[in-house]
Amino acid sequence: MARINNLPILDSSGEIRGDVRLLRPLLDPQEIQTRSATQRWLEALEPWIAPLDYETLPAINTDTTNLWGKMHTMASEHERKRAEEKALKNRSKAAEKHQEGIEKAEEKRAKELAKLERKEQKARDNSHSHKADDKLRRIEEKREKVERKHDERMDKAAERSTTKDKEAKAMTKVLWLMIRNLHDDSGVSYYGNMEEET
Secondary structure: OOOOOOOOOEOOOOOEOOOOOOOOOOOOHHHHHHOOHHHHHHHHHOOOOOOOOOOOOOOOOOOOOOHHHHHHHHHHHHHHHHHHHHHHHHHHHHHHHHHHHHHHHHHHHHHHHHHHHHHHHHHHHOOOOOOHHHHHHHHHHHHHHHHHHHHHHHHHHHHHHHHOOHHHHHHOOOOEEEEOOEEOOOOOEEOOOEEEEO
């Protein structure tokens, strides 16, 4: 599916790249608890797939007289709920890791900037010294360096959260049923070609 639809997750040899993610990070606590993995996947694929109509599933009929059918239905529903709970747990864990990374980066930045602020104040207090301008210039260079490092830490925190995103990894392993029309040069359509690919 990724190859036929030209998804930007494949390298030149057709292998899935580990550094590209289609899923956007979930940082809103409300979304973390309410968005299903399937919803996220379909939203991420919207630019490459046909629009879909969503319908709610009918209620599960457990009144069937067939004992095996009843057991299978209940087991399937139990497994689906378990998988969704596990996805929510993993999603929450990834969001927490991301938040921790952001907080550490902000804390480190604040500490380094406060230290530079004290040095700058000291240099300004000694402004009658001929070296004060040089000190202030070096402090400003260090401040810029602190900001660059902060940006790097923020990028790393975001990168870590995406590598921990098990939904994104699972999305690359899903098999999709593709239904498409094939056209020859004369414009005649051939129907019924269904492929299942990753």
